[in-house]
Amino acid sequence: MKLCAVSFTVFLNYMGVFTHAYEKDYYTEFSYPLDVDLQPLVKQHIDGKVPTTEPINLFNYSYLKSCENKCSKNSNPVIVFVVKSALPHFNRRQAIRQTWGNQNRFSDVPMRRVFLLGTGFDPDIQRLIDQESALHGDIVQADFHDDYRNNTLKTMSGFKWAVEKCSSGRFFVFADDDMYISTKNLLRFIRNPLKYPESQPTPTVKGYVFHTPPQRHKPSKWYVPLSEYPYHLWPPYVTAGAYVVSREALLNLHYGSYYTKLFQFDDIFVALVALKVKIDPVHCEEFYFWKKSYSKFSYRNVIASHGYGDPDELRSVWNEQKSVGHA
Template sequence: MVRGWRYKVEAVILSLLGFTGFLFLLQTNDSPNVHPPKEASENTAWTPATATETLRPIAECRANASVANVSGFAELPDHIKNFLRYKHCRTFPLLLDVPDKCGPPNSSHLVFLLLAIKSSPGNYERREIIRKTWGEERTFEGVCIRRVFLSGVASNPRETRKLNRLLRLEAEEHRDVLQWGFQDSFFNLTLKQALFHAWMEARCPGVRFIFNGDDDVFANTDNIVRYLLSVPGAGDRHLFVGQLITNVGPIREKWSKYYVPEQVTASKSYPPYCGGGGLLMSGYTSHAIYKESLGLELFPIDDVYLGMCLQKAGLAPASHMGIRTVGVRVPSSKLEPFDPCYYKELLLVHRFVPYEMLVMWRDIHRPDLVCGKKTAVYGSL
């Protein structure tokens, strides 16, 4: 009888211990707070952190519940509802920083070209190939090229912890990852862009020129440097070039990735802008974009938002025929579209898969590569 009573007590104690452990596991999570959050207190300023620092809990930004009263809100897709709820949230913690990427801020003018490459956490293969090819940090034609990848936090909660660990490992090895504590998604690319310009102001205010693009482009950084060396002003004048897009407006079809309903903007037209796959800007223009972005609410399409900032600053984007964000058209279907001679004189082509980047980078640098008439498109605007 005594033995049976003892077994019951032990069973109760073990059950309590197991339940306590279960609660502890539920509350233990290395993942940072992400955008959009659920319930939270007011927003707080982000604090830069290196890859080796311990991440501290932060306050999250509360949803704007009043947008539910906007006409037609209930019928909108979930990602647009979330954008409207959280578009005022612009301050997020910098989880991974590279404070010395450009050296001391007062010496950052020694960096001629900063490659700022937007990359989702899971795109490890793309980042690795870029590091080995066109994104290599080096000195070319006597000027300094540096590289940073811009990332948020994985949108899939099951992957967040693993991918945060991956980015920390990359940061420790390469010192080239900027990660903020917001959800990495298509509609948050504008947030990523705005946070990058704020980082530039603090860390690299003197950089001469910035390449801003996606991790699935092929950029001929040799040609980019040669072109920028020919630009007057060495970065202290306005420059914003890419594949120019004009006379377009919001897409109102719900099936489109670029769907922007009237609840987001009633305007029927966008200002001129350059395709966000890849573009070049001067340090002067980057400062102007940062300044104007402080008083301009976020818009879900990042390249359009840059066009809005330029328009507000009284500046205009320009076309460069060497930047092809919609790919390269070959003269005939009988010709090989992957011929390096089509790419040797370009600045940028969108889009490439990782193995294509490696093959093309090696091919255009072959000493025995012989092409026809040289077009020198990198010297043309």
């Protein structure tokens, strides 16, 4: 009997049941390094001045491919798609080029598209990527290992690229390569985000917003120990599958990331930076972090939906939505 009780206690501890008792209150005790006012530091960077505080992150990776001429000074793209992709996902990238990532979708709305990649160990894959890049001119590749655990680095490489190589863009859509996106609804949304599809002014960071507790049970893919994050709630965060960032927010997030301790999950890291630079994310129900059940008319207002890793399915759904005026 005693052995059963001990085993059950060990199991509960493994599942994180006791950990919650030691969490700090997010609302009254939150602090995250660097514990300084980031807004003056961000402004110093934007103004080209020497910052009064030394950055703790400089993201000193090199770009192997940087799409130098993707955004000329006169292009002023309304939307720039910055898509996180994995090295072997050639078919997904091609499907995106042919659907929501088509830069010529609207003749009166300039758009640009790049795919973010890290590096791998297979020279044959890299040769194919070199060919893909030469053909399409839309690969941004940095010299960190392409792995799920480096998603924060991949996202920050996208922020850095956008600031340094495409600062003329107005809105930046950061997305995964298994998303369906309606370009048409996206344009409607960035004009009217607060009450989409009604009319309202445009705020800064937009998507499906969560405000949830960290996962404390150790078997979880998203397990986080108290030593890494001791609070009972995450800051409000947009799910990383697809979200929209204005040019002004991009600058704040990019330079704010220099002074925010890195975190393993990219959506949480962006949320931590946003909190520290005082950007409140705006929630919209039409960004689906799961795969929304599909029918021809159920996607009328859908902006983004997860679950489209099958390139043929993406083409089929997107083309049908385009035919009925919803993509």
